[in-house]
Amino acid sequence: MQKISLFIKNIRENNFNISFTIWLSFWYIITCLILIFSQNYLFNSFISSFYNQNEKVTLEKNIQEIIRLIDRRENPSRSPFECLFFEVNDNLFFLVEDVTNRKIMFITPGMFKFLYSLRENITENLVTPDDDINIRSKNSKYFYYIKKEIVHNNKVLHIEVLSDKTNRISILTSFKNRSNFISLAILIFFLILSIFISKIILSPIHRIVKKISIITSSNLHERVDIDWLPQEIKIIKNSFNEVLERLEDSFRRISQFSDDIAHEIRTPVNNLKGEIEVTLQKKRTNQDYIDILHSNLEECHRLTRIIDNLTFLSRSEKQNIRIQAEEINVFKELNNMKDLYEGIAEEKFITISLECDKNITAQVDKVLFQRIISNLLSNAITYNKDHGKIKINAIQKENYLHIEVKDTGVGISEKNIPHLFDRFYRIDKARHTSSKNMGLGLSLVKSMVNMHNGTIEIQSKEGEGTTVIIELPLSHQEGN
Structure with a gap:
């Protein structure tokens, strides 16, 4: 999660130009990835826990069977070190020791040799909260080991049971691999689906952008008139149309303003020009020159009023005049x-x-x-x-x-x-x-x-x- 945050931060800092479709797909895939692998992790943990619990219950039952077997076959006349060997099944090994009399009562054939070989090849021990141990050996075999000390017929019995669960682990591993493969396939499917869905979601925006791109100052009367749109995008469309209306009105006023100000300034300038041209055509009396200068001064005052008024309006709009x-x-x-x-x-x-x-x-x-x-x-x-x-x-x-x-x-x-x-x-x-x-x-x-x-x-x-x-x-x- 920290790497993802750093990745996003780098994108923002470097202003990478990434498509919004990719962004949607990215977050969609991240969400699916978290959900799928969380589900896988929880399911696999549940299966493993279920198998371990089932194995423990089975071994507990075997211990009870061993105790009943002791009740049926116990013979006090035997020597303290006499052993009774028998085999229960190929995947179950056990040892029963009478701690009080220092006597091994039951043992699976080859148990000592097997335990010694196992200790030499152990690569991983996992002690559970109940002091049970999951053992993995170097030859890729898996065992479940449990030991108990019980008091039976005034004797302290030490019981060790070892169960080979390699086959079950193989089944679980195969199941996990298939589950991961299916998850990967689902993820790829959702990646393709997310791109498709993102394009569908963003298609109204693309249509709006296409419509907006053809609008210039010469066709501000155009409007974004796409019929069906989601409510959220419809708000954007309506807002943009309102902006276009204001822009159209502003451009119209600016155009009219330019025409009007040109007209207003042209009139006194033309008057000045005409009077000067007429005056220069022939010699005039001093009084004629004075009258013409007075007329010119009046036109200059008119120009000054226009400039002063425009300056006042401009200042009043741009500044907070006290x-x-x-x-x-x-x-x-x-x-x-x-x-x-x-x-x-x-x-x-x-x-x-x-x-x-x-x-x-x-x-x-x-x-x-x-x-x-x-x-x-x-x-x-x-x-x-x-x-x-x-x-x-x-x-x-x-x-x-x-x-x-x-x-x-x-x-x-x-x-x-x-x-x-x-x-x-x-x-x-x-x-x-x-x-x-x-x-x-x-x-x-x-x-x-x-x-x-x-x-x-x-x-x-x-x-x-x-x-x-x-x-x-x-x-x-x-x-x-």
């Missing part, structure tokens, strides 16, 4: 923004109203808060109808500041609402409404709301208007 939170009077700030945009709204005869408790305070970044409200009011005016209305409503809800900016403008279709916070995303109508609109306003608003750990939601219906709902924590906690 906001400069301070306590403000919400009514005062909203009222200031209302007064600021009322002049612009009057051009379209739009009225702006404010409903807010004058005592509500909140800990926010004052500059970011003003930019949030400014963007929302600017959009509400831009996409509102003439003689329309804009309503600002701010209330305190538990630990949050709840702000709604509602207009009576053209509204937004449901299909466009999920994309309103995407960079440079603009509805077609909006593109024609204002050529100066960069499509970054709501992206910036969402980013600034997130920096306050707040939420933003848009509700809209075409032809009826739009409501933007913002919730900001009343108190700012550093690190949130």
Whole structure:
């Protein structure tokens, strides 16, 4: 087991490229190997123990027979060293000694010579817990030896019995060899079976891999649509399809973003280029040059705003920017923004109203808060109808500041609402409404709301208007 662990460790350290099929087969075979050889070991141990126990019982019975034989044939008139020889069978040898009278009462013919020869050729002694001995001789013969001292008719009798079990051992050895051969054959069979089963188990994964391998950035719309799969692999398939959906959406947004940013930058650059080319065609008055430079400066400011806004969005996503939170009077700030945009709204005869408790305070970044409200009011005016209305409503809800900016403008279709916070995303109508609109306003608003750990939601219906709902924590906690 330790060698197996070292083998696996070496594989991991050297990063060997091993097939998962081989890994499954390897562990399957290791398991089968342990089970088969454990079964063999236990079965062989049981058989050996059974044979030894049976041999011991047989010899015990023989000892009892010898004692009964002593009762029948004992003759006290014989001399102390007189021996009675007889043979029981070819595989059983015994010796009975009267320790009290120092007399050998029974002995198998040739017992002394046999024991002497056996001692000279012993290669292995195995003493059992009962002090019985299994003997193996150099000539590959096996014996079971047992000795007893008993008191019989006021005599101490020493009895030794030796049983030749070579034939039984041969049978057991043959059985073990056949068992090992069968185990090896079964192991080979299971090896082939394990490879076959592993391929069946892994076939769904191979099909998924084959399907995945043909998916590139140009066909992200493809999905892994294999019908029958095990539940565990089906989870992987569904998860991968979800990843593909997110990737497809991300690639689509990146592509759209690239097109939009190129369009946004191209417009001021082309304006600059066109004005400069026209200016250089002939001599101009100083006032003409001043007017053209002012126009060019305006286009440069537009480019700068695009770059600044993109930089802000990028920093807000990649870094935890700490906001400069301070306590403000919400009514005062909203009222200031209302007064600021009322002049612009009057051009379209739009009225702006404010409903807010004058005592509500909140800990926010004052500059970011003003930019949030400014963007929302600017959009509400831009996409509102003439003689329309804009309503600002701010209330305190538990630990949050709840702000709604509602207009009576053209509204937004449901299909466009999920994309309103995407960079440079603009509805077609909006593109024609204002050529100066960069499509970054709501992206910036969402980013600034997130920096306050707040939420933003848009509700809209075409032809009826739009409501933007913002919730900001009343108190700012550093690190949130």
